[in-house]
């Protein structure tokens with residue numbers, strides 16, 4: 001790997017600064033987050049790379065009574081799971097309830113339906129391939145959304161635990177044919193927190209020549 005002594009982060013690179021500073025936020029103030037800010041997050045998410053540029057994500061912006069119903073659903077269903085899933089579901093319910101806005105991400109499965117024609121693959125099992133591409137594309141959109149939130153001084157967290165009750169979540173949000181990707185509560189951070197420590201870079205790099 002080419003090494004450089006130049007520190008882009010210290011040199012004021014805003015993107016790298018946002019990446020470094022982003023961390024999951026699970027507690028919010030009561031302050032609302034206006035539609036203009038939410039639109040910025042969705043625009044950032046919609047600009048993510050996606051397989052075949054399909055953009056087969058759907059962003060469901062949830063507020064008010066539906067948001068409370070989502071929190072109540074997570075809280076009610078928590079009892080049916082062993083720890084730590086039940087603890088995480090209850091925590092997710094509290095975070096959803098505290099956030100002024102929740103953005104759920106569902107995938108339409110467009111590439112799964114049309115992938116064979118697009119890639120002209122006739123034989124073999126391709127569903128895994130297309131489904132993986134869809135999930136990775138939606139994940140890129142979620143990460144863009146989290147980074148945009150951090151850059152705007154907002155807090156957000158990716159709640160994957162709701163996958164355990166995905167059918168009920170999608171039904172509640174009126175997207176029964178979508179595939180559950182993520183639920184992201186968004187708000188103003190209640191506390192000045194920092195994220196957990198990351199493994200050192202050296203522990204995750206293998207150099208191959």
Ligand SMILES: Cc1cc2nc3c(=O)[nH]c(=O)nc-3n(C[C@H](O)[C@H](O)[C@H](O)COP(=O)(O)O)c2cc1C
Pocket residue numbers: 022023024025026088091092157158159160161162194195196
């Ligand atoms: C796919 C995925 C699923 C996650 N699901 C949850 C979740 O259900 N509940 C939660 O509190 N955090 C969840 N997180 C957030 C992680 O706990 C968090 O990203 C991790 O601890 C690192 O902390 P950081 O985001 O502050 O860097 C999820 C993150 C990812 C990428």
